[in-house]
Amino acid sequence: AQRVTQPEKLLSVFKGAPVELKCNYSYSGSPELFWYVQYSRQRLQLLLRHISRESIKGFTADLNKGETSFHLKKPFAQEEDSAMYYCVAGGSNYKLTFGKGTLLTVNP
Amino acid sequence: EPEVTQTPSHQVTQMGQEVILRCVPISNHLYFYWYRQILGQKVEFLVSFYNNEISEKSEIFDDQFSVERPDGSNFTLKIRSTKLEDSAMYFCASQWTGKEKLFFGSGTQLSVL
Numbered sequence: 001a002q003r004v005t006q007p008e009k010l011l012s013v014f015k016g017a018p019v020e021l022k023c024n025y026s027y028s029g030s031p032e033l034f035w036y037v038q039y040s041r042q043r044l045q046l047l048l049r050h051i052s053r054e055s056i057k058g059f060t061a062d063l064n065k066g067e068t069s070f071h072l073k074k075p076f077a078q079e080e081d082s083a084m085y086y087c088v089a090g091g092s093n094y095k096l097t098f099g100k101g102t103l104l105t106v107n108p
Numbered sequence: 109e110p111e112v113t114q115t116p117s118h119q120v121t122q123m124g125q126e127v128i129l130r131c132v133p134i135s136n137h138l139y140f141y142w143y144r145q146i147l148g149q150k151v152e153f154l155v156s157f158y159n160n161e162i163s164e165k166s167e168i169f170d171d172q173f174s175v176e177r178p179d180g181s182n183f184t185l186k187i188r189s190t191k192l193e194d195s196a197m198y199f200c201a202s203q204w205t206g207k208e209k210l211f212f213g214s215g216t217q218l219s220v221l
Contacts, residue, residue, distance in 0.1 A: 034209075042214075043112075043199075043212050043213060043214040043215070044151075044199065044212040045212065046209045046210070049209065086150075086151065095153050095156060095164050095166075096141075096143075096151075096153060096210070097153070098143075098150045098151040098152070099150060100149070100150040101150060101151075
């Protein structure tokens with residue numbers, strides 16, 4: 001069965017510190033991996049996807065097929081990065097499987 | 109940027125009642141989805157819809173659930189006889205093609221009493 005695991009429910013860092021949100025997946029075939037973000041009182045929105053290999057708001061994520069991981073990283077966290085982050089895997093027909101999410105708090 | 113619109117933002121209903129959650133996807137999108145999130149739990153896939161029919165549904169999406177695109181713009185989720193465990197935030201999403209990013213609505217919080 002498809003599964004996405006985000007081991008940290010809560011993550012708290014200070015502004016300017018590096019941040020890494022962990023994600024591991026178990027998926028048949030070759031899924032596409034995403035990170036979605038939900039800022040306070042806002043809708044879910046796509047942060048980045050592995051196939052585009054781009055950096056959004058300073059965040060990057062590298063797909064490691066050997067470790068089946070897709071960790072989200074940012075070298076210097078900002079207060080506005082505080083949000084709920086979801087690691088998501090998608091297969092055919094784009095049925096998405098969500099992780100449970102990690103609530104990131106960036107303290108001043 | 110265009111948005112997916114969901115109404116109402118909050119819906120309170122009595123157990124056993126029917127509810128209809130409404131969504132207006134982005135106008136040129138072709139793929140439509142419903143997801144839900146029970147408080148404290150992860151976002152779960154319910155159903156996907158393309159070309160006026162369900163293309164995939166989860167085990168959650170039983171006979172009490174149905175979806176419709178009655179007029180080419182609205183995309184509705186109906187729960188025929190609500191149960192307490194249907195209380196959740198329901199998200200609608202749409203997509204232009206099956207390979208583009210999903211755009212999510214802001215959700216409808218359903219409370220079944």
